[in-house]
Amino acid sequence: MIMRRASFLIIVVALALLPVLWPDPYLLSVVAAAGIMIIAAISLNLLLGFTGQLSLGHAAFFGIGAYTSALLSLGFDVDLGFSSPLVVEPKPVWVAFAGGIVMASLFGWLLGKVAFRVRGAYFVIVTISFAQVMRMVALNWVDLTEGPMALVSIPPLSLWVPGDGVVRLVSKAATYWLVLAAGVLAYVIVANLVRSRIGRAAIALRENEVLAKSIGIPVTRCLIVFSVLSAGIAGAAGGLYAHTVRIIDPDVFLFIYTITMVIMVVAGGKGTLAGPVVGGLIFGLLPEVLRGMVAPEVQWMIYGALMILILLFMPKGIVPAFGRVLKRRKISVRRRPSASQGASS
């Protein structure tokens, strides 16, 4: 427990020091971009890994968060068919960001309500359709979203820093720290959640729904809570994306983003806390690493081959595979007490 906390803190501090030790703006922006996808993967893991429900429309929550946050911070007017158009003045960026989370959570609740009545393959289809519908709305409701022309000059998030006053978080290092802070927060929320009564209830229904009901776990309510939280965190990732990249178009709803999140979660180890982080680092950074080395076609082939290899040799993902190795080593140390005298815990 203490060991776990200490290693977690060491990793966070090491990551926070990266812009100081290695102030390469390209590197920082690449890691920050991967970080945003990792936050999205963490949110997907909450549903896929812990409740066992495969949502293939997770990019929708990401996109809803991004669009809501961007639109609220830019302000918009839209004619809903009433006598006067609805006019929304630009809101402070953090308010807009919070609005994006709330809106995504709301859709998470809605989807949870509707889709958890249908399970398995049907749930997957509902989630795919949901993301597609959202993409169509973003493409075609040009009055609101500018459609394929994209929303541009989205204001960055800002922070009040003692001494410097209000600082706009636009530098690569600031963006990196912002994403890191959000990522750590998302990780801690998920970690605390799954190691609690409600987290155990979710795992119970993943493992054996019939038995979970028999010990008084309200399955539907539990699924909806997880769906809302998962959508909210995905919405926060979307908001971060909108205010750091500062331009968004309907492509944020593309299926490929959902698939990327699923790959990160499954390769890293679904249902583990570190899984989406490890998977996200590998599959988020790999394209950038390969970019300088080989042709684009070869990049994707390597990407695919690596994925197949990981799932072939570590079907439960990277994190559980390494967990097993560590455990085996611990056991073998315990069996030879003379070799580990004095060093034993």
Added chain:
Amino acid sequence: MTVSAAGQPDTLLSLSGISLRIAGLQILSDVDLRVEPGRIVSLIGPNGAGKTTAFNIISGYMRPSAGSVHFLGQDITGKQPHEIAELGLVRSFQRTNIFGNCTVFENLLTAFHMQGRSGLLGAIFRLPAFQREEQALKARTREMLGFLELEHRADDLAANLSYGEQRLLGVGIALAAQPKLLLLDEPAAGLNPSETEDFKQMVRRVADSGITILLVEHDMHMVMSISDYIMVLNQGHRIADGGPADIQSDPEVIRAYLGSGLQRAKA
């Protein structure tokens, strides 16, 4: 409702006129049953008699076509399984009775779900009330491990337990839900004679701790030696009920079910 001197209602569970028809097939017809608190009641009968179906109806997994189920004087017909569990009526299952990919400790800790109150915010912010509750639940989990004599298996995955240990854990999970009435569906199926004997002792200990038990079981030796009251079902009908001695001498029960098995039970 009459209340006995002990302050408990005379009837814990009552089924009245329960019938179930599925696709023209009469699974249960007009079954009545009263379970009094503090007893071990068994439901026996040949395969396909409707015993497990009766369990599914009582615990809310199926809805009867006619009739009603009352628990603690309250009509529970058609309630959700988790609502019925909250009232203190908990069941175990024939096969799917554990959370395979969790450790034994986690299995039992999860099963204490209803004994916790903490919510989302408490969990996310690790509030003091949440921490206290977690500690309390973990202490009760260790206690339950002791009762089941599974302490040495606490950190093993439930899927890796032996069959007998898995059955034991299944009952532990049901017990952790703090039932007033525990429904056990063929708990001794597939156990060897010594495991069955251990299991019987445990059922006794559970009953002695004040939990009423309703049992479906094919092991007649076990049924006859621990039941206070037995109901025999055959093809969805109740054909007899009474104490073990009455049942063993009932000609219709012998014809429909016991047959040569009776000799084994007496032996």
